[in-house]
Amino acid sequence: MSSDGLTYTVTLRDGLKYSDGTKITAEDFVYTWERMVDPATASEYSYLASDSHLVNVADIIAGNKSVDELGVKAEGNKVIFTFSNPSPQFKSLLSFSNFVPQHKEFVEKTGKQYGTKSDKQIYSGPFKVENWNGTSGSFKLVKNNNYWDAKHVKTKTINIQTVKKPDTAVQMYKQSQLDFASISSTSAIFNSNIKNKDVVTVPEATTSYMTYNETGKVKGLDNLKIRQALNLATDRKGIVEAAVDTGSVPDRSNGC
Structure with a gap:
């Protein structure tokens, strides 16, 4: 720089x-x-x-x-x-x-x-995609031997499976059909599985937010100072705990 x-x-x-x-x-x-x-x-x-x-x-x-x-x-x-x-x-x-x-x-x-299926892409990372046709429910990540640091890539193949229903994914994990499954999709799945000894908490950036109507239809919201005041008064932790009962934590950014 x-x-x-x-x-x-x-x-x-x-x-x-x-x-x-x-x-x-x-x-x-x-x-x-x-x-x-x-x-x-x-x-x-x-x-x-x-x-x-x-x-x-x-x-x-x-x-x-x-x-x-x-x-x-x-x-x-x-x-x-x-x-x-x-x-x-x-x-x-x-x-x-x-x-x-x-x-x-x-x-x-x-x-x-270009990019619509695995053979219509070219790869520069440690893995390349195989057996993906754009809608495949399952496909593979295969080691890219032309990757610059290929000697340190020990895994040769990763099998990827798309499971549309979160509860199905959790059951497949419990039956050793998947290596991992998320329990943060719904409150029911989260609360019934959070005490499982296999649960690992991993930070993940997820964008969920409320935005102000600045069109003038709601008096005052087009005023920056009022929006800043509301922002400072917002109990983010309380909102997340009340509305998103899936183990989520509030963001620390200060949007206004």
Whole structure:
């Protein structure tokens, strides 16, 4: 990161490959960002790129500038990001799945089928997906031997099964048909299983919130100070315990 916080340089390690053996390049990351903010892609997560404060990102998403004016460029094995304002959250954004590298040639060759089934995807992580057709109830994660750190990936196969009913998943776990199942979906499932010796509490980010009507229909809610006062007076713990009896805990952010 530059001293003024307006430039972030990422250097790729040597020998990076996709699951088919083709080289992962800095240009792939540039393409990923450009494709995400391109209005033609209509990405639901383009707002994440917008929040990054990359140069020209808002104008590109709005259709006022071309994607090649985005503040991300490739120089050899380096990806250079430039910002209009400092972006302290940027490093965290890079871990989001939408920013993993995409192989331009593969994406364009696959066309509208890209990402719709396991053989219409290309992988850069420790595993690749097999036997998924877009709606499969079960599929596999298989070790990607072209992953840069494959020697430390000890698990060769992970079997994934989609179980639509939470109570069914819990019963399958108890019958040793699943390795884990969530008990936080309903109060009934949670309260009948919370004392089970196998229960492990794991923090998970789940977005459930109430928002204010700022249209003017409710007098006062369009006033920032009133919203801030209501926010400070809100008993988050009490609301969660009363309305979400599934072991949830309140968020610590201070929205208003």
